[in-house]
Amino acid sequence: MALLPFVDVKPxxxxxxxxxxxxxxxxxxxxxxxxxxxxxxxxxxxxxFLFPHAPVRPITINGGMQMRGWYDIKTWDLNDRADETGVRESAAAVTALIDKLIEQGIPASRILLAGFSQGGVIALHLLPRLPYQLAGVMALSTYMAVPGKLKEEMTTANKTTAVLVNHGTHDEVVPYSAGQAAFNALKFAGFNVKWSEYRMGHSVCPQQIADISRFIQQQLPAL
Known part of the structure; x- marks a missing residue:
């Protein structure tokens, strides 16, 4: 598998x-x-900071238009929105990127995974399935794919990992209730999740950025 291309912001x-x-x-x-x-x-x-580029693919709800996406979206119905095959392929590609970082000398315990919207779906898919523990996970304005398979597929590696789930109360793309459902599913499964909401749509806001900064510094303290 070819490594995902990414924007590399180095310290x-x-x-x-x-x-x-x-x-x-x-x-x-x-x-x-x-x-x-x-x-x-x-x-x-x-x-x-690594910001990977998703593959370009046709997106069904956009009339088959080619654009970057971690998976196809076939319908607006949240119960069938995420193409499971695409989710799993992208999850494998992101795992390969994390594995490469580990190979280069950064331990999993010093790697934080974040995702917005579709990217958050991939982050939440990986959280309970990775074989090693990450420093933290941020799921922003997102939802959970294949929640029905969580129990049978989850490992315990990230049960204590700090997970920040953020959502806008006026999200017009991913319903607020979908973010809450993802949070509740993880909480019920025993994961260490924290919920934060903001008066915003499908975006990020200054207060949230400040909270994200605190979370990153908390989970990746200077050595």
């Missing part, structure tokens, strides 16, 4: 930690890369 010093941040439908790794300076991290932080 000034040798990196000892990493954040892998997955974009939403129709976006690219370039979309979220500018958030790094907005996080206001300490000047001498050693966190490398």
């Amino acid at each position: 000034a010093a040798q990196a000892d930690a990493a954040v892998v941040w997955l974009h939403g439908l129709g976006d690219s790794g370039d979309g979220f890369a500018p958030i790094v300076p907005e996080l206001g991290l300490p000047k001498h932080h050693k966190i490398r």
Whole structure:
């Protein structure tokens, strides 16, 4: 499997930690890369940020238009929105990228996985299925694919991993209730999840960015 291409935002010093941040439908790794300076991290932080580009594929709900997406969306119905085959293929590609970071010397315990919308679906799919423990997971304005298979497929590696689930109360793309359902499914399964909501649509807001910065610094403290 070819490694996913990505935007690479490196710290000034040798990196000892990493954040892998997955974009939403129709976006690219370039979309979220500018958030790094907005996080206001300490000047001498050693966190490398990787913003992978999803493959270009036809998206059914957009008339088959070709765009970057982690999976096809066949219908707006949340019970059948995510193409399971595409979700699993993208999850495998993101896992390969994390494996490469580990191979390069950054341990899984110093890697944080984040995802917005479609990217968050992949992050939430990986959280209970990875064989190693991450530093943390952020699921932003998203939902859970194949929730019915969570119990049979989950491992215990990330049961205690801090998971931040964020959603906008006025989200016009992914219903607020879908974010809550994902949070509740993980909580019921025994994962260490925290819920935060913001008065916004399908986006990010300044208060949320400040909270994300705190979470990253908490989970990836300077060594």
